[in-house]
Amino acid sequence: MLVWILFLLCQVGAPALAQDLCQRDAPNGYKVRISLKTALGEDAYEWNQSEMFFFQATMAFAMRRHFQMETYNVDNIILCVQTSRVSFWFVVTSPDNTTMLIPKADVEKAVRMSRHRINNAFLLSDRTLEFLGIYPTLAAPVNPDTPPWLIVFGVVIGAVCAGIIALLVSSLLQKRRKEKGMTEDGQDEEDMQVKGVENGINLDGTYNRGFTDDDRFTKL
Amino acid sequence: MCFRSDTGGGEERPKWNNKAEYLLTCIGFAVGVGNVWRFPYLCQIYGGGAFLIPYLIALVFQGLPLLYLELAIGQRLRMGSIGVWNSISPYLGGVGVASMLVSFCVSLFYNTIVAWVLWYLFNSFQEPLPWSQCPLNHNNTGYVEECVESTPVNYFWYRQTLNITPNMETSGSLQWWMVVSLATAWSIVYICFVRGIETIGKAVYVTATFPYLVLTIFLVRALTLPGAYEGLIYLFTPDWEILKNPQVWLDAATQIFFSLSVAFGGLISFSSYNSQKNNCEKDAVLVGVINSATSIYASIPIFAILGFKAHTNYVTCLNGNILALTNEFDISDMNITVENYEQWFDSLNGTHPSRVSDLKLKTCDLQTFLDQSASGTGLAFIVFTEAVISMPGSQVWAVLFFIMLFSLGLSSMFGNLEGILTPLHDLKLVPKWMPNELFTGETIICLLLFLMALIFCLGSGNYWLEIFNSYVGSVPFLIIAFFEIIAVAYIYGIGRFSDDLEFMTGHRPNIFWKVCWLVISPLMLFVVLVAYVAVQAQTPPTYAAWNPDYVNFPNTEVLPYPDWVFAICVLLSSVPVISIPLVAIYRLICCMSGRHSKDSLHNNPNPYANEDYVVELLL
Numbered sequence: 121m122l123v124w125i126l127f128l129l130c131q132v133g134a135p136a137l138a139q140d141l142c143q144r145d146a147p148n149g150y151k152v153r154i155s156l157k158t159a160l161g162e163d164a165y166e167w168n169q170s171e172m173f174f175f176q177a178t179m180a181f182a183m184r185r186h187f188q189m190e191t192y193n194v195d196n197i198i199l200c201v202q203t204s205r206v207s208f209w210f211v212v213t214s215p216d217n218t219t220m221l222i223p224k225a226d227v228e229k230a231v232r233m234s235r236h237r238i239n240n241a242f243l244l245s246d247r248t249l250e251f252l253g254i255y256p257t258l259a260a261p262v263n264p265d266t267p268p269w270l271i272v273f274g275v276v277i278g279a280v281c282a283g284i285i286a287l288l289v290s291s292l293l294q295k296r297r298k299e300k301g302m303t304e305d306g307q308d309e310e311d312m313q314v315k316g317v318e319n320g321i322n323l324d325g326t327y328n329r330g331f332t333d334d335d336r337f338t339k340l
Numbered sequence: 341m342c343f344r345s346d347t348g349g350g351e352e353r354p355k356w357n358n359k360a361e362y363l364l365t366c367i368g369f370a371v372g373v374g375n376v377w378r379f380p381y382l383c384q385i386y387g388g389g390a391f392l393i394p395y396l397i398a399l400v401f402q403g404l405p406l407l408y409l410e411l412a413i414g415q416r417l418r419m420g421s422i423g424v425w426n427s428i429s430p431y432l433g434g435v436g437v438a439s440m441l442v443s444f445c446v447s448l449f450y451n452t453i454v455a456w457v458l459w460y461l462f463n464s465f466q467e468p469l470p471w472s473q474c475p476l477n478h479n480n481t482g483y484v485e486e487c488v489e490s491t492p493v494n495y496f497w498y499r500q501t502l503n504i505t506p507n508m509e510t511s512g513s514l515q516w517w518m519v520v521s522l523a524t525a526w527s528i529v530y531i532c533f534v535r536g537i538e539t540i541g542k543a544v545y546v547t548a549t550f551p552y553l554v555l556t557i558f559l560v561r562a563l564t565l566p567g568a569y570e571g572l573i574y575l576f577t578p579d580w581e582i583l584k585n586p587q588v589w590l591d592a593a594t595q596i597f598f599s600l601s602v603a604f605g606g607l608i609s610f611s612s613y614n615s616q617k618n619n620c621e622k623d624a625v626l627v628g629v630i631n632s633a634t635s636i637y638a639s640i641p642i643f644a645i646l647g648f649k650a651h652t653n654y655v656t657c658l659n660g661n662i663l664a665l666t667n668e669f670d671i672s673d674m675n676i677t678v679e680n681y682e683q684w685f686d687s688l689n690g691t692h693p694s695r696v697s698d699l700k701l702k703t704c705d706l707q708t709f710l711d712q713s714a715s716g717t718g719l720a721f722i723v724f725t726e727a728v729i730s731m732p733g734s735q736v737w738a739v740l741f742f743i744m745l746f747s748l749g750l751s752s753m754f755g756n757l758e759g760i761l762t763p764l765h766d767l768k769l770v771p772k773w774m775p776n777e778l779f780t781g782e783t784i785i786c787l788l789l790f791l792m793a794l795i796f797c798l799g800s801g802n803y804w805l806e807i808f809n810s811y812v813g814s815v816p817f818l819i820i821a822f823f824e825i826i827a828v829a830y831i832y833g834i835g836r837f838s839d840d841l842e843f844m845t846g847h848r849p850n851i852f853w854k855v856c857w858l859v860i861s862p863l864m865l866f867v868v869l870v871a872y873v874a875v876q877a878q879t880p881p882t883y884a885a886w887n888p889d890y891v892n893f894p895n896t897e898v899l900p901y902p903d904w905v906f907a908i909c910v911l912l913s914s915v916p917v918i919s920i921p922l923v924a925i926y927r928l929i930c931c932m933s934g935r936h937s938k939d940s941l942h943n944n945p946n947p948y949a950n951e952d953y954v955v956e957l958l959l
Binding site for chain 1: 458459461462463465466476480481482483520521523524527528530531534535539666667670671672673674
């Protein structure tokens with residue numbers, strides 16, 4: 121009889137106790153906020169009791185992963201204050217003593233450790249699955265060994281230097297070719313005459329070929 | 341070919357390969373970064389479509405006559421700016437010297453802007469763009485504070501690019517990455533410049549045409565973005581009342597003037613390489629019209645993109661408010677949207693006014709975001725880069741935009757450098773003992789300009805650049821142009837000038853040009869000059885400093901110029917133009933003491949030269 125009464129009390133009292141443990145602004149609880157439509161748009165699934173159960177299971181997994189000795193169960197994660205936002209509060213009870221809550225700091229450590237797994241379980245991100253009070257760790261900056269801009273700069277300056285050298289070399293070659301051409305012997309005498317060079321003296325003006333005494337043009 | 345004015349020395353003057361190269365070079369010189377980042381801003385603040393009226397009036401009555409005048413005298417006298425003004429009147433040789441000095445100062449800071457563009461271009465090849473997010477602080481606990489308080493875009497510009505000091509007194513040190521970018525900019529300019537117009541003529545095929553391609557691509561892309569339509573309406577809605585404000589007319593006149601790049605001496609140099617039988621009237625009208633058309637054409641994609649940016653900011657602001665409301669009242673996710681925000685807000689404010697007011701929601705007004713205008717470097721490096729982040733495929737758009745700005749700047753640099761080098765070549769100031777091709781005038785000038793421009797790579801460099809921009813790039817040009825037009829119209833004589841034009845183009849200038857040169861343009865220039873100086877004198881000399889320790893940071897702190905800096909400002913404005921009276925006085929003294937001038941370009945009167953017997957072979 122007494123056992124029967126005790127059993128009835130437990131059935132009634134346990135959820136009531138659980139309700140006392142989990143409430144809005146519970147000192148050892150966390151508020152979770154989920155934005156399904158923002159994250160998934162049209163592929164958003166409906167948030168129902170099954171999803172809540174999945175959350176409990178995921179949190180239990182996170183607790184187990186962190187405290188490797190203790191076996192947490194779905195019952196150890198108590199949820200309350202559900203809204204249509206979707207947001208709710210949860211607290212974690214110890215597997216040995218269901219009236220004792222796990223301190224906030226330990227829960228935070230567990231969540232931080234498995235944050236990535238929890239996010240992926242729900243197809244969400246740090247921004248759309250928020251644990252209010254647990255700030256996501258900032259992504260480490262990608263620091264390449266050589267800054268990319270230096271690479272682009274190297275390519276550009278290399279091309280420019282190559283261009284400058286090419287121009288200088290080509291102008292030097294042109295100069296050398298001109299000098300070679302000037303000192304070449306056996307140049308066409310007619311050429312020299314046309315340029316107005318007579319007896320080695322440079323005359324200004326153009327040589328008038330009408331007055332050459334070249335026998336090729338006159339046939340007498 | 342008339343032998344009256346020869347380059348002397350028996351060396352043939354370089355020639356353009358074809359007319360297209362000459363036109364493209366002139367257009368490239370006239371169309372610069374100002375067409376993209378100054379004109380749209382003016383259009384916006386001066387009542388949109390209504391601004392086009394004073395702008396076009398200034399173009400027709402002031403811009404085109406000056407342009408025609410410069411192209412004509414360069415083509416006729418076949419010399420750089422110093423030689424040309426010496427020929428017209430020895431007493432006005434100072435105008436050429438002033439042109440050269442001003443071109444020198446402008447080249448200094450203009451290529452620094454090109455260096456900044458190159459820096460941003462190099463950094464656009466990263467994913468994600470470096471100005472899209474704040475960097476972490478040293479212990480990786482959070483973002484850099486300066487970046488969080490302002491914006492990532494501002495932080496990248498002021499800290500990671502300029503590393504700006506809080507005021508002008510603190511000079512800071514040389515920023516090595518800026519020096520590297522500046523060296524790249526000067527090397528690229530040098531390589532295009534090393535053989536004179538031979539290489540410039542090839543380079544402008546790309547640098548003068550590429551911006552138009554990019555502007556068209558941006559136009560097509562921008563018109564498909566959300567918010568582009570609002571931006572364009574905002575730009576082009578005319579506000580006719582604004583025409584009563586004299587400041588509008590002043591800004592239109594100065595914008596046309598600086599946009600056409602007259603009084604730099606560069607246009608004179610370019611046209612001096614033409615054959616004398618070239619129709620410079622058509623060229624002038626073409627260059628002027630294309631320059632203005634480019635300004636108007638560029639403002640369309642710019643404003644479409646600014647409209648998109650305003651729209652994005654508005655939506656972000658609204659989304660912030662929506663999130664706050666949703667979280668506070670635990671409303672289902674995405675029930676409040678941008679469309680029904682107003683209704684939700686009213687109903688929630690009606691039922692829980694205290695909770696709503698505690699949220700401290702921001703007022704999001706699209707008009708306020710559209711009003712956030714910027715011009716100059718602010719437009720390119722802050723506003724536009726922010727817009728580009730929100731566009732899909734940001735790297736491509738950033739790269740295209742900065743390559744476009746680079747081409748615009750590079751083609752303008754050609755004109756600036758020509759304004760320095762051609763007079764120097766004509767004066768034969770390059771000593772004969774320079775051994776080989778390596779040490780030409782171009783090399784020396786580019787090296788000298790690069791070394792002097794290192795002051796803009798200091799921490800306070802941006803403040804100095806603003807000084808150069810406002811004090812060198814403004815009043816001296818107005819004064820030089822005024823003297824130019826007086827010299828040609830009154831001292832050279834409009835009759836003689838008309839004869840020259842008849843020789844070159846085949847017909848005398850019509851009454852419109854004559855009236856402009858004699859009366860309208862000098863009068864407009866004088867009025868603009870006086871009004872500009874009056875307005876500048878009224879505004880106290882202050883500058884906007886980026887000071888992270890300022891109380892109202894991220895707003896810039898308005899500081900007055902220190903006295904020594906202000907003295908430098910006055911020097912910068914006056915030293916170039918002081919050469920005009922100085923040379924006149926010098927010539928007067930020489931003339932009065934009866935000695936011939938030692939200037940090789942001064943026409944020594946030869947008693948045996950009879951101009952009637954000069955052979956004119958008409959080509």
